Amino acid sequence: MIKLIIDAVSENIFFTIIGNKNTYNVSHENSKNNYEKLIILVKDFLCSKSLNLNDISSIYVNRGPGSFAGIRNSISVAKALHLSQKIDYYCFSFQDFKNENNIKNENIPNLCNKFNVKKNLIKPIYIS
Numbered sequence: 740m741i742k743l744i745i746d747a748v749s750e751n752i753f754f755t756i757i758g759n760k761n762t763y764n765v766s767h768e769n770s771k772n773n774y775e776k777l778i779i780l781v782k783d784f785l786c787s788k789s790l791n792l793n794d795i796s797s798i799y800v801n802r803g804p805g806s807f808a809g810i811r812n813s814i815s816v817a818k819a820l821h822l823s824q825k826i827d828y829y830c831f832s833f834q835d836f837k838n839e840n841n842i843k844n845e846n847i848p849n850l851c852n853k854f855n856v857k858k859n860l861i862k863p864i865y866i867s
Contacts, residue, residue: 740796743785744844747777747813748805754784755844762845763788774812781816795826799847802830803864814861827858834864 744755751766752773765784767773773780785791800817803810817828829851836842836850850856 741790741794742797742799742848743781743795744799744801744847745777745781745813745817746801746844747774747809748801748803749809752777752780752809752813753844754781755847756784756788756790757845757848764844769806769809771808774808777812777816778819792820792824792826795820795824797848797858798826798828799851800828800830802832802862804832804834805864810864818861821859829856829858830861831856832864 740759742757744753744757746753747769750769752769753764753766756763767780782792785794798817798820800813802814814830817830820826821828831847831851833842835854835856839850842850
């Protein structure tokens with residue numbers, strides 16, 4: 740069961756793969772060019788770990804607050820993968836995890852369960 744975390748709300752785009760035994764991270768510059776090829780960056784990251792889209796069981800997307808373009812594009816990728824690959828997604832915000840300190844990406848799936856973050860539901864938080 741492979742979990743993918745997409746976080747494109749800040750200065751960098753972060754991807755995390757959480758597997759049964761290993762966790763992998765990569766970051767990219769938060770730029771218009773990278774937003775336009777976000778799915779390519781995801782696929783390249785998966786390929787670099789000998790994985791493909793069929794291996795992903797769930798996607799966790801940071802819904803903000805943050806960059807409008809980053810949120811919009813990362814949620815679009817999650818929704819497209821949900822429709823094409825039948826992968827469930829969870830849209831979280833670090834604000835959802837009240838009283839939690841030092842949150843690491845590898846803890847996000849457990850925190851989503853703990854705080855009852857609904858799957859396949861989007862409520863973005865944009866910074867105006």
